[in-house]
Every structure is written in C-alpha cells, then in structure tokens.
Amino acid sequence: MSGTAATGQELRLGTRNSRLALVQAERVSKELAHAHPAFQFPWQTVVVRGDADKTSPFLKFAGPSDAAKNIWTEEMEAKLCAGELDLLVHCLKDMPTRLPDTCTLGAIVHREDPTDALVIKEGLRSQYTDLAQLPRGSVVGTSSTRRKALLRYRYPHLKIEECRGNLDTRLRKLDDPEGPFSAIILATAGMVRINLHDRITKRLPPSEFPYAVGQGALGIEIRKEDTQTETMIRQIEDLPTRRICLAERSLLRTLQGGCSSPVAVHCTVEQSSPSSPAQLRLDGTIIHPHGTTLLWESATSEFRTDEEAEALGATVAQRLLENGGQALLEEIRQLQQEQKTANV
Template structure:
C-alpha cells in the first residue's frame, strides 16, 4: 500500500477594510482572481483602520506632508502586509498615498467604475431641484472631501458646505434625516452597492473634476513579491493602469494629497476613428483654493504605450500647472491649512 502526502491548498489572503463597500470590492477582486487562477484560494480578512475609527473629524485633522493624510485608510493594513499576515491589500485607489511605505508597492490597478461625482438631493426636494445651481441660497451640502468643498465654494458660493463623514449608508441616512439639502458622493461607490437610484445628477467632470484614481481599485503587495505580482497582473486592465498612473504621477509631482484640493479629468482621444497602436490620453488637472477664491487649470495630451510614458504625462501636466500659477497657489494652500490646524509658526 503506497502512501501519498496530502496536497496543501495554496492561498493568498486579501486585506480589506470592514465596510459594506470595501467588502464588495474585496469580493469582486477575489472572484476575478479565482477565475484567473482556479488552483489558488483568495480569502479575505478585515482590518480596522484609523479612518474608520474616527468618523467625525474633518480630514484636515489628519493632514501631513505630501499625501500622508491618506495613511488613515491604509497604515494598519500595510503593517499586516509587511509582517506576512496578509498577502495583498485591496483599496479604493483614491485613498492610496502616491508614495507608499518602504516594502510596499502598488501591484495592479483594476476595475475602474464611473469616476464622476454624484449629486444626491434629499427626497423632499428632488421634485423641485435637479442641480446645485438651483438650490436656494444657504442650502446645506454635505461632503468630507476638501476637493469637493473647494469646488463647491468656487462654483456655488451661495451654498453652505458642511462636513459629512461616515460610510455611504451613514451619509445617506444623515441626508434622509434632514441634516443636509444634498450630499455629494462618488458614483463608483453607489454603483457598487446598488444605490445608483439615489443619484439626482452626475456632475460632469469638465465642470466638477474628480479625485485622482476615483472609481478604480488598487492592489498593494510586498515589494519584491514577483510571484504575487504576476498573479494579480492577470486581471489588470492596461488602459486603466495608464490613466490612473498618469493621474497619480500628477498628484505626486505636485506633492498634493487628501488635504489638497487637486482634481482631474482624463479622457481617451480617438481621432478619425482610426485604429491605434498607442493610446492617446488627454489629462486635465485643476488646483482649487480651499476657500474657493481661485483655481488654476491646465491640460496635456500624449500618446503612450508604457508605464513610463503615463508617468511622464502626469509630470508634464504638473509642471505646466506650476508654471501657470499652481506652485504659488499650493504654497498658499499649505499656509492656510497650517493656520487652520493650529501649526503655523507665524
């Protein structure tokens, strides 16, 4: 009688935040990976992060150099990734810092939903108003995003902006309970939790540009883990990767972050409907003063077929923005935020 050793089933554990949206995202990534690699299991494990623990403080409280404020969504998971407890992390890409901690890398960018922002007007007003411009003066609009606050102040100064934090269900409940006339959320999140019916209007990116990476999912892995990298890249979409890499390169070069009102709109340019061997992207960027007093915008267009070219597009646009007054505006924003945080040395 011959004896054989049992085959050990291989698995890679996914780390995710413990929210309805995060779990849906983790399940989607796990399913896609299982389809591509049926011989591997991809269970997920939830992790409590500081951004979910403190659900009331404005994001400015967490400000720091560059986009360090985004660490409130990633730091605890990255600790478990580095220790080997987790093998890959699934994030909303817009929540990921553009500079990751030592030992961690962005391995893949996938599943970009509609990146636009969505306006949700409370039920009692939906028959009367369909746009921000129509809301009466003094109407309260809720959002936690410094970018959205700045854009609202710049474009709709007649409105009152109020902090609105929490998961999507919490924010919608606050709207329904009458705390706000309207709130602004990411279309992608509402789509993923099947709440698209709550959207009153999609805000056009040409007028209300979105956050860097909004709608896309980022998979973070340990640096040097080439085996896991090869596995996750099987479900990556090259065009999505290049668009998001260009956007993140813009933000990284500007040294902006979660507390910096920087917005983008990236589109694919297809002239004359001719087949292309290289993708042509138009990347538009905007920096907005948090008080809504001014903004600087610019765009760049480039063909690309590689990560390096996508990074170069973002860097080129950042430099154009800086030359157009963006550097002075970012310096002013930093001083304003230091004063508001009580850290100004003046």
C-alpha cells in the same frame, strides 16, 4: 517579513470593514479565483484610523505630500509587511502616491465611472435636480477637501458642511428630516457598486466638476518583492485603466498633493482616426479650499507604456506649478497647518 506569498494555495486579502469595501474585496477575490482556480482568496477586515475617527475634518490629518491618506492604509500595510496578509484592496483614490519602501502598487483594476454624484435629500428630490437650483443657503455635505473647494468656487450661494461616514451613514444623515443637509456629494462608483445608483440625482460633468486622482478604480497593494503575487494579480488588470490612473497619480505625486489637497483631474482617451494611435488627454486642476482661485492646465500624449503615462502626469503638474500652482499650494499648506494647530 516574508517576501513571498502565503504557503499553500491561498492568498489573503485585506480590506476595510464597510459594505462598499467588502463588495470590492469580494469582486477582486472572485476574479482572482476565476483566473487562478487552484488558489483561494479569503479576505480579512482591518480597522483603519480613518474609520475609527469619523468626526474630524480631513484637514486635521493634513501634512506633507500624501500624509493624510495614511489614515486609510497604514494599519493594513503593517499587516501586509508582517506577512499576516498578502494583498490589500483599496479605493485607489485613498492610496498615497508614495508607498512604504517595502510595498508597491501591484495592479489597478475595475474602474467604474469616476465622476462625482449629486444626491438630493429624499424629501426634496421632486423639487431639485441640480446644484444651481438649490436655494441660497442650502446645506451641501461632503468630507472631501476637493469637493468643498469646487462647490465654493462653482456654487458660492450654497453652504458647505462636513459630512463623514460610510455611504449608508452619509445617506442617513442626508435623509434625516431634522438634519441640515439638502444634498450631499458622493463618488458615483461607490453608489453603483452597492446598487444605490437609483439615488443619484445627477452625475456631475467632469468638465465642470473634475474628480479625484484614481477615483472609481481599485488598487491592489502587495509586498515589493512578492513577484508571484504580482504576476497573479496582473492577470485581472486592464492596461489602459492602469496607465490612465498612473498618469493621474504622477500628477499628484509631482505636485506633492495628498488627500487634503484640492487637486482634481479629468482624463479622456482621444483618437483622431481608426489607424492613428490613441492619445490620453489629462486635465489637472488645483482649487483654493475657500473657492477663491482655480488653476487649470492640460496636455496630451500617447500612453503605450507606464513611463509615457507617468511623464504625461508630470508634464501637467509642472505646467500647473509654473503658472501659479507653486504659490497656491504653499498657501494651501499654510492654511492646512493653521487648521491643524487650531484643532490641537
């Protein structure tokens, strides 16, 4: 395995093969090219397990820590470690908080609005603008364990069903006149990036519907010893965004939660006066998949360094664990194991 960048003036990007992933890779490539005009940044698509299996619910992939998230990254990481690619562009929310020993999160870039979006069926848009307005028994689609849990907790009158696929596929399923869905929940950022913001019925307020760790941001993964590439990609990084996301990821890592764990966050930057240092408030939430229990904790601190940000995430996670979170996560793990066994 090579520990340095590709020979010549070229760094090769890896990305998933979807319209959203390609838009994201193109944006990163263009910004890197602007920052480093002597280099080229071509991209290559890679088929990952999560795209190959578009029917199984994510609980099927559940496991300790971030095991479920490997379905979005493993195949690309193999090419990165083999030297076939030099950097990987991921949706940060799909990246495990613990990466392979030979890889590292080199930079965090381009965070769009991290909220979730309610999208109402085309034929119903004139009638409904909010989840609370949907009639009892209306079917809402999502593939996210977190979103399912929040929907069951906040809107028990609705029926929640699996809806997987890329954004275009899920929108087609939603708008099918013969299909079951009255609405689906998607990430606002993805809709904005592929110019579908006009389909968003409502951006769900994170105070009521907290979002996934890292949602809306892009993570750039590189080989751990590739210091040249790390230096180059750090030039397109926004430090506050990096540290906000590091705090969120630290919370998830401390909780040992993965893609199939109903863990949610809400971050806000607070400043009491123009002369005072900015502080980061991190709200952390764990929800039972059946929507029967919701635990919430919060903390605030300065975030001048990566270490301060990660300490904040660990603090909120520890408060959750000490106030019922440990028992709730164990119950969730048992439920996930039963689901996996049932799917075998």
